[in-house]
Structure formats: C-alpha cells, structure tokens
Amino acid sequence: MSSPERTWKTIESGPHTYQEALHPVVRKNYGKWKYHEIPRPGVLKHVAESGDAIYTVRAGTPRQDTVDMVRRLCEIADRFSDGHLRFTVRNNVEFLTPNPDNVEPMIKELESMGFPVGGAGNCVSSVSHTQGWLHCDIPATDASGVVKSMMDTLYHEFKHMEMPNKVRLSTSCCSINCGGQADIAVVVKHTRPPRINHEHLSMVCELPKAVARCPVAAIRPTVVDGKRSLMVDEAKCICCGACFGACPAMEINHPEHSKFAIWVGGKNSNARSKPSTMSIVAHNLPNNPPRWPEVTDAVGRILTAYKAGGRPWERVGEWINRIGWKRFFEETGLTFDEDMIDSYRHARTTFNQSAHVRF
C-alpha cells in the first residue's frame, strides 16, 4: 500500500476537533442551557441561562448523500445559520441560528430543495439503517431502498407531531441488525440453514473459526470429495447467520428464503421504564424490491394503531405494555404465532409467570 512518493506524515488525530464547528452562540452558552420548546414541527428553541436563545431547524436527508447534496446543505447554512450545521444520530441535518427571523425562510428553502423539515418532538423521525446491497458483503436486501419506500408513506408523520411520543425506526439488511433496536424495526430474518458451498469453502474459510462462531454448535467438520469441509446439523441450526460472517461459503442468503421480520418495542432511553429490547411481531414477509409493500404495510398498521391508542409520553413498547400484547395484535391485524414464543437462552424469563391476563 505504501507509496514511495508520499510526502505527508500521518497525524493520528482521531476525531475531528469540535470547537470551531460550534456556532458562536452555542460556544458562549456551552453547558448553560436552561430549557427548550418546540414552537413548530422540525424546530427547537433552546433558551440559555443568559437569556440567549438558539433556534434549530431540522430536516430529513437520504443518508446516502452526495457531495452535491452536502454542498447544498452548506449553502443553506451559510445563508441562514452563520455557516454552522450539525447532523443528528438519525441522519437528520440541523441548522442552528439565534435569529428567529431566519427560521421560516430557511424552512421554505429546505423544502424547496426537497429536504422535508420535521423529525423533532412526537413524530416519526428518520430511519436508522444500514448498507445493504449497496456496499455490505453479507446483506440479504437493500436497507436504503426499504427506508425510502417506508418514509414515502410516513412523510406526513415526519412533518407533524401527532404521535404519543417520539417514534424511532430502524432497518437492517441481515439479522446482525447494524441498524439497532428501535420502536419499530424492519430486519432481515434468515429462514433456512446455510447451504455450504464446498468448493468455495476450501478456498476462503478458516474452518475452526466458522465452527467456533456457531452459538448452538451446529457446525461440524467433515470431508467432501476428499477435501476438509464443514456440515450443518439442520435440526440444531437456528438460522442466525453468524457463520456467514465468518465464512462466505456458509451461504445463508437466498432470493426467496431470506425474509423480513418486524420488531417492536425497542427502547434505549431510560425515561420512565427501563430500556427494553424489542419483540418480534411478524415474520416471513417477502423481500420484495423495489418497494417492499408488505413491509411498509405492516409498519403502517403498527403506527396507525399506536397513533390512535397511545397516551401522551407512551413509547410504542410502553403503549403495548399498557394495552397488552393481545390487543396489540388485534389492533394491528398481525398474528401471534408459536414461533414468537422465545426458545433461546433465557426463554423462561419471558414466560408469563403470573395470573395477569388480558381478554
């Protein structure tokens, strides 16, 4: 890799410094903010102890951006927020200005460029998602496409604050779920044990690594055509796909057998209830590009029910805990089935060990 004509000596600086990236009003009131309000969808007003206020205008982006797009955002920042902007952990862009008069014109401008303003307060914000066919080496779908399809149907919910509380979505292109737990998550679910590409395997795989990767010890060494290879005990295999990450010959992906599952109730904040992992509520949904209608439909139903039935401050999982899983399935039209009963390591702790019951 080393190029002889190189003149620059690497500075291992780690993260970029942040001071110069902060708006002067932010720098002045750093750590001295007093409260915030949400004067309208997509706009936050933070007031400092000093009495200073800063307005934040938030807009959605496709995440898979381009230099052209980024330059356009820079133009907005130069015009309306003194050359400062930031991104949120959910791929939204934010412009901070102390000048309330800049807010409306900036919104106009952003919208006209196709960046929807919203994503703040009790709305559906942008989807945290992953690489998919665009870049990853183990994906079963294209997260960006699923997300675009989904957000087209949730455009109104992004731009309005009509939900009981914040709604976080995520989408992931394999069971590993780089997109993370969320109120509602769309994640690929493998449904078949891996088929082993024996030819490929002998070339690419460190055998003991693949064996070690399996959480249920379903992979065993074997010999195929005189060459050392692996075999999968299909009765044991739980279709987790971990082996595929260790060895590309453990072919877990398949155009028809890689499906989608929908998950709900993930919550990472500590507000009220403790953080909670999400639960599966639908599986075997087809991987149906370019618009994945079955997936967007399921997500839509869940959101419709939550919007109608959630009480103020209830996150999706908290809403379900109050109304009960039974009613959740009734109201969304999804179906609870026996495979949704946990059978993994701590399954017992998910049994209903009480007489608490819903009818």
Next chain:
Amino acid sequence: MSSPERTWKTIESGPHTYQEALHPVVRKNYGKWKYHEIPRPGVLKHVAESGDAIYTVRAGTPRQDTVDMVRRLCEIADRFSDGHLRFTVRNNVEFLTPNPDNVEPMIKELESMGFPVGGAGNCVSSVSHTQGWLHCDIPATDASGVVKSMMDTLYHEFKHMEMPNKVRLSTSCCSINCGGQADIAVVVKHTRPPRINHEHLSMVCELPKAVARCPVAAIRPTVVDGKRSLMVDEAKCICCGACFGACPAMEINHPEHSKFAIWVGGKNSNARSKPSTMSIVAHNLPNNPPRWPEVTDAVGRILTAYKAGGRPWERVGEWINRIGWKRFFEETGLTFDEDMIDSYRHARTTFNQSAHVRF
C-alpha cells in the same frame, strides 16, 4: 405390610368431603359473599348479598400441635362457633360465627388458653415452616424452634395491624425450602461441598441417581478402596445439596458449615406487581439453637425498616422496589456483597441493564 386379620376394605376417597364441615350460614351464602371488613385485629366480617354476616376470629397455633390442643380448639368451636372451625394455609385457626356477640368472649377465651388472636389484615401472620430435626431426614436445623423464637419477638406484630400490608414469613431447614417463598424467609444455606461418606455410600446409594441429580455436573464416579464410589469437583460445586436428597452419603450438613440465609421480597399474589421470587440479603448467619438470636435480629431489622418506610399496600418487595435496594441495605444495616450477584442460569437478566441508579 398386609395384615391377614384385616376386615376393613379401603375406600380410596381422596380428600375428606367438605359440605358437612361448613357452617350453615356459610352453606347458605356459599359463593354469594359481597364484601368484607376487618373490624379489629384478628377478626374479619364478611357480608353476603343476602345481608347475612359472618365473623371470623383468627388465632395463632404452634402448628406442631397435639391432640390435647386440637381438642381445646374444638371446645372453643362448640361454645362459640356452632362446632365449626377451619385452618388457614399459614397454620392459623379460624372460628366462624354469625353472632357478633360471640366475638369478644371467644377472643378472651382463646387468649387465655395461649392462642394469640391476630394474623389478619396488615400484620405479620404465622410462619409457614417445615420439619427440621423433629422429623426430616435431611435437615440442618429445626424450623419449629426458629419459628417459635422469631414469633416471640413478633408477637405484637401478629396482634396489631401496623404494617403497610400483609407480611408473610417462612422458615426452612434446608436449601430445598419446603416453606416456600415469602416476604421474608429464613432458609438454611449450605456453605461447603458435601463430604462423601464412602463407606456408607456403597451401601445406600444408587450411584447414577446421585450423579444425575447434580445441576452442575460436579459429581463423578470414582473408585475408593477398590469400591465404586463418587467424588465431587469442589470448584464446580455450588453447595445446593441436591445430591444429599438422592444419596444420604453425600453429607452436606455440618454443625458449623450449615448456615442461615435471609431472603426478602417473595410475593405470590398477583396484586399490583407480578408475583416475584425473593432475593438473598444476608448469609453466613450461624445456626444457633435454641434461640437463633442472629436470625431473629436480622428479621427484626427488616421488619422495623419496612414498617417505618412502607407505604399503604406496598408488600416488602414492592417497598424495596420503590426505595431501592441501596436504601434497603442502608436502612436494615445489612450488607450487600459480591456473592449476592447472581451467577446462576439466568444471571444476566438480573444485571441492572439501565442507567436507573440510586444514590
């Protein structure tokens, strides 16, 4: 066993019938009760839809009773409750009378015979306990003695309703805990792996049974003095005592190494919170007959703190959940230590997987 001169032919009747045991007013209003009140400690008043009322007077017993005692209770029943009485699941005796005028005289009589009236409503009721040295084949202590010692110190609490909610206690003479989960439980805790009595073993033990009984596979077959025997991997052994139940040669009991642990927060009712298992809060307390002062002291501290700090309707475990384990340990003067961190099958589910924190 069969005796030749036997004339009676067994009737496999199962439980005794109950109709004739019910007070006539109970029979009349069976299934038609409307509400109850607790007019004074140890007395319940149940009112039926018909307008009938029945008064229950409840009193403590030693549980390890005698025919003399039982006959005395029968006398009371004949005099004051039309020859009907019942026992509660916690060894208290109950007399049911429709006549309110019988209540006070009956209480006087019971107390004069040494049966304390109480145990109803928000009090400490009798202790659910076990066989101990009196009868069991695997006990490390005498539950009846511990219970008598404890209840002597809780006499006032049995007879008064000064607790935030019901308090259920239990006491067991080995880790098996036939006494069950309770708000506060006193249970023997083995602290040392079993010593194997090899001589005895060859005579009494079905070896594979003992091996199979161990939950952590710490028992292995071996040969001692030319005879088949067993050995214990002491690094693995978790001192559960299960093997001792299967084989009396796996000597887990020891005058000094069998200790007591105190547990809190067991709850079986579904009221409010789901039923909950109890948590260990003290261990290594000595097995100190005839009065076990260290044990009664620890129980006393917990009750004092609960009585002072619990809110109406909070059971012990619910009180702790509100105030937090940290304060529980502070207020009782007990000490949380590293062994109280779960290390068994579902340990992970007991970690504090949140930023919820108490100072």
Next chain:
Amino acid sequence: LNPTPMLDELENGPWPSFVGGFKELAERTKKPMLRGVMDQLEYSYNTKMGYWKGGLVTVDGYGAGVITRYSMIKDKIPEASEFHTMRIQPAPGLHYNTEMLRELCDIWEEYGSGIITLHGQTGDIMLQGIEQDKVQECFDRLNEKGWDLGGAGAGMRTAVSCAGPARCEQACYDNLELHLHALRHFVSQLHRPEWNYKIKFKFSACPNDCTNAIMRSDLAVIGTWKDAIQVEEPAVKEWIEKNGVDALVNQVINLCPTRAISLENGGMKIESRDCVRCMHCLNVMPKALSPGKERGISLLMGGKNTLKVGVNMGSLIIPFMKMETEEDREAFMELVEEIIDWWDDNGLDHERIGESIERVGLKQFLEGVGIDVDINQVARPRDNPYFKAKY
C-alpha cells in the same frame, strides 16, 4: 421426662410453644415415644445435626402416604426408634366440624404419638409418630371415618384450596368442588406414585392466590374473570369522600400495574381492556368493586421451589376455562390427563413438569398437548430471531 434444657428455652416467650404442647401430652399420656422424640430433638439441638433416616412403610395396596422415619441414634435413645408420619388429606379449604376433628384425635391418640401438624405445607394433616406395625390398623380406622392418605413420592400430591366461595367475596369459581373432583380423579396416582416426579395442584379462587399456588404447585388453578370489573358507583364515591383524592391517586390509580385507571374529574375511570385482573383495586375497595360476571379459571403450570433450577413461578398456560358444571370439571380433567401424559413421555427422572417444559420448549409442550398458542402465555414475544419455523 428426661431433662431437655435446650428445648425448655422454647417454652419461654408469648408465642404458643410446641415444646410446651409436647410436654403436656407426654406427661398426660406417658407415651415413651414422646419422651424419646424429645430426647432426640434435644440431642439435635446440642449437636446441631439431624438423626432420622428414611425407609419404606405404607398401607395395603398403596405405595405412598406414610413418611418413614428410623432413628440413627436408637442405641442412645431407643424409645423413638420408629417415628413415622401419616399424611392425611383434609377437606378442601381446611374446613372442619368438631366431630370430624375429635374422631381424628381419638384414633390418633390410640395408635400414634398424639402429635398432629395442622397442616403440612402441601396441605396434609400430618399425624406424626407411629410405629410400623400400627400403621395399617390406624389407617383402617381413619379410612372408616372418611379420611384417606395424602401423597408422597413421584406421583400426584395432596392439594390446597383457599377458603374460596365458602367465605370470600373474591372467589371466581368453586375451588372446593374442583379440588375434591380433581384429587378423587387422580386418587390412584396419588396412592401409587409412578411418574417422573411429584406433581401438585393448588386451587386459589382468585388471583390474590391465597394458596401460593403459582410458586408451590405444578398445576395452579387460579380463579379469574373475562368481562369488566363490576363497579358500584355510589360505593366508589363514598370511598373517595372518606379517603380523599390523594389516597385515590397514591393508593389506587398509581398502583395499578398497567395504568388501567385514570383520574377523571376527581373520580376514577377503569379502562377495562387494560386491566390484567391483578385484584389490587378490588382489594382496596371491596365494597365498590367486584370481579366481573363471566368467571372461570386460569391454569398456570410449572411452579416449584428452588431445587436444581432455581425457583420457578408457574406460567400461564390456559388463560381461561369456564368452571361451573360437572362437564366443565370433566373437560378440565381430560386436559390435565393429556398434560401428564406428555410429561410422562417427555420428562426425565426427578424432573418437575415446569423443568420439562423449560428444557423441551414451551412451544413444543403446547404442540405436544394440543393447547392453543395464546399471547397470554408469554410476557412478551421473543427478542431474538433465533428460530427455524416451518413455513
């Protein structure tokens, strides 16, 4: 009586003393066995070890019901060399009339020590202290009077019921009747244990679970209801007037586990569909609130205490069954038969049914028995994608 200085300490203090009782009995009856058992107990108090070992005593045709105890120190204390216990099944709900009890006492004094435990934790009357050669006759005399042995060993066990409809406004089914029915149904398997391990019923007529069924029984039959809580508005008003809105909020609304109750204009409003039948608000306001009218049972399975796997609370398996008629009870018996068959086929030796379900899998258990999957069976759907479904 020999001196028992340790035990004598337990005669002090206000709580009724079992030692005092034993002594009184021994002095009156002069039974040597009583002196022996006290001497052995005193010896245990001194040496901090127990001295009983098991054995096998039973009655004609039965395989269980007597807990056999031989002394390991009979050379030192010969009077209590045998000290067996007869487990006797009381009436459901532990109801007695004095005649029943007096007969029991008389027979027991004749054949045994006169020590009676009311009651054992599993629900038996325990007649403690009898010699092997008196067991059969004692049993026959008791059996004549309607008493039968309780369970022990790897079979059906004696059951417990709460007071239930006999004296409780919360009762949602006739647990005494079902108890009688069920234990008679399994009477043979109770007397002749031949399963993997013990199995216990407990019958609580409402979710307050006054028999601790959820933790102490493999088959916990708990009363419940399907429709809305019955509310008597004037009594609610009365309660609020008496106790105040702060108490309403802090003691009722704020303690409902699913936030099914809201404060509305100073009054309470129950969103019935959010209610999980926990009983709390009914307990606080028994005059004002009662269980709904469509009543029945829930069946929870797998409760047991600590041994080997750690304490296991029963899990809700059958959310609701009507339990009013003889047919309802028969249908229930059929279900339990199927459940036990499954356990017989799938369980291991010394494995309680809850352990079998955990090991084999709840889904597999439900499929095996043919019980419908119901979301009430779990607290939540799984949080991992690690399954292979039949698609």
Next chain:
Amino acid sequence: LNPTPMLDELENGPWPSFVGGFKELAERTKKPMLRGVMDQLEYSYNTKMGYWKGGLVTVDGYGAGVITRYSMIKDKIPEASEFHTMRIQPAPGLHYNTEMLRELCDIWEEYGSGIITLHGQTGDIMLQGIEQDKVQECFDRLNEKGWDLGGAGAGMRTAVSCAGPARCEQACYDNLELHLHALRHFVSQLHRPEWNYKIKFKFSACPNDCTNAIMRSDLAVIGTWKDAIQVEEPAVKEWIEKNGVDALVNQVINLCPTRAISLENGGMKIESRDCVRCMHCLNVMPKALSPGKERGISLLMGGKNTLKVGVNMGSLIIPFMKMETEEDREAFMELVEEIIDWWDDNGLDHERIGESIERVGLKQFLEGVGIDVDINQVARPRDNPYFKAKY
C-alpha cells in the same frame, strides 16, 4: 447511464431519494464507477442477492479504517469492480462548519465517487466508493485537513456523542470533550486492531441516551447526577395551572417508574431518595425541573446487538464518577485501560466484552478489574442460593 427501472421506482414519492442523488452526481461528474455501482445495485434488485466481497485495503501504518469491496460480478459490470469505503471520524456531536464540509467534499470528489454517508451507525462519515490506488493519497489530503480514519476490525471503534452541552439543557457532563479525549487516547488501538473483537464507546450526556449507548456500545458513558432534582416551584405551579391536575397525575406522577412522586394537595412532591434519574419528569417539565448540581457519569458496559447471544443491553458498572477536569478524564481512561486488559486476558476470540462478563461472571469481572461491588450494578440480589462463598 444504463437503464435502472427498479431503482427508478425509488425516485418516486416525497421522501428525498438516494437514487435521485446518485443519478444527479453521475450525470454531472460522469464517473464510470457511479454508473457501475448503480448497475450492480439494479442487478441486486433483480436477483435479490448481494455481490460484494471483502478484502484488505488500508493506509500506511494503519490496520483498519477502509472497508474493502470487490465486485463478484465484475465480468458483468466492470466499472465498479472496486468500491471501497473510507470511514472518517467526524467531530464529537456531529458538529460542522461549512468550511470543513466543503473541504471534505472537494477532496472526496477528486479521489472517490462523491457518495457520502452522513453518518454510519457507529458514527463515521462514510466516503463510499474509491479504488485501492487512490486511497492513500485521498487519506493524506484529508488528514492534512484534520480528518482521520475511523475504526473497523477487532479494536477500538469510532464513537458517537449526543449534542450534549452544546445545545441541551439536560447535559450532565461535557461529553464532547470526553469523547475527543477518549478516542485520542485509544487512537492507536483504533487504527491497529488487535483485541478479541470490536469495542465501542458512546457518549450520552444524560439518561435520555440520545445516542442509544446502552444498546449499541460496549462502553456507554451516560450523564447523571447525585443530588436532588432542581425544582423551580413557580414553574411547576404554572405547568399545573396550564395542564391541570389530571394531566399531572396521568402524565407525570403515574409514569414515574419508582413512584417517587406523590400528589400532595393538588401539587407534586418528589421523594428524592426514590428517584432513579430516569429523566421523565424533567422531560415533561423542562422549565420547572433540572438535573441536580452534583453531576457526572455512569458507565454501562456490555451493550451490543443480537449476534450469537441475543441483544444485550449494557449493565451499570460504575454508578457515578465526576467528569469535570482533565484529571477526571484521565482517571476514567485508566479505568477503561484496566477493563480492556481484563477483557484481553479473559475474553475469547470474537467475544464482545459483555459476552465475556456474562460467561465469566459479573462478580469475577468486578474482582478482576478491581471495581467496588455496588448494589446499583444489579436489578436485584440473586434469587437462588447456588454459590460457594469464601467465608
């Protein structure tokens, strides 16, 4: 551009389209790689399979930071036969000025495809689409401007911080500064991965945890406070006047997880010792309530997603540390070094630290690192007696 009918469908609809963006860029810059990558993506949309395989590209002296992608169908579509990603660490809190961003864009357009992901889930700027022989020079140009590569492989990873004190009234520590400090401290282990597996920091300045630290990071540094919530009484009054007592009860009091808030004469009373710093009441009443004055961090450990063990939320390991001075930050770095040493000694290959802690035991981990046992580390003490203590 070749026809991409499947992708074109994703240009419809109101949400901004990445396809539209790519096309615009491709049309303007005429880079063949962009046409290639769109053709390959279209091919994936048709065949429902992915066609990238990994490899090993990096820059001088580093062992990670570039995600290498070779096309498996380069015979069909040669233009995107290489399509590597450079992971770049942004400023903590994802703050930018336009100058920084413009420089980044200009360099990237010169050497790479011009596709930028803002941001990857781990917090990197992802510059997607560059060929191997341009990587070093591109990096050098970026590095000159203060940018450095992010993490990949079995080492320290890039971190994420929430807005924190820059724009949030809830911030309890300076997470941006600690982020910078920590990632610089571990910069070498980030660039040269040599541990068992990856390890991630995330920095949320309060328990709202706007970076999802608890689930997505092995080392979740979450702001908290020790003393009582600061209450501004007049603002509380104002809130109640505006929203009513019903809302106070149903939206605040009734949602406090530990029932730390009571209704008292129509007002609210916080029992500070019952508060677990969940943030809820502060979120509802930001004008009236603020975190206490004695602020610092909690450290949670072991968060990760599903792979192998099922999702694992981080567990509270260090309940509180002050985090104000450079010394505080240094003390924290020392602690983390010890933690990672323990993991290095005790972990297995491809085992995240949370998995190691679960396998080895929390008690053993605490002892190993020398962290004090604290009841806050567990939700409850154990419910089984199955341990052998050193007495």
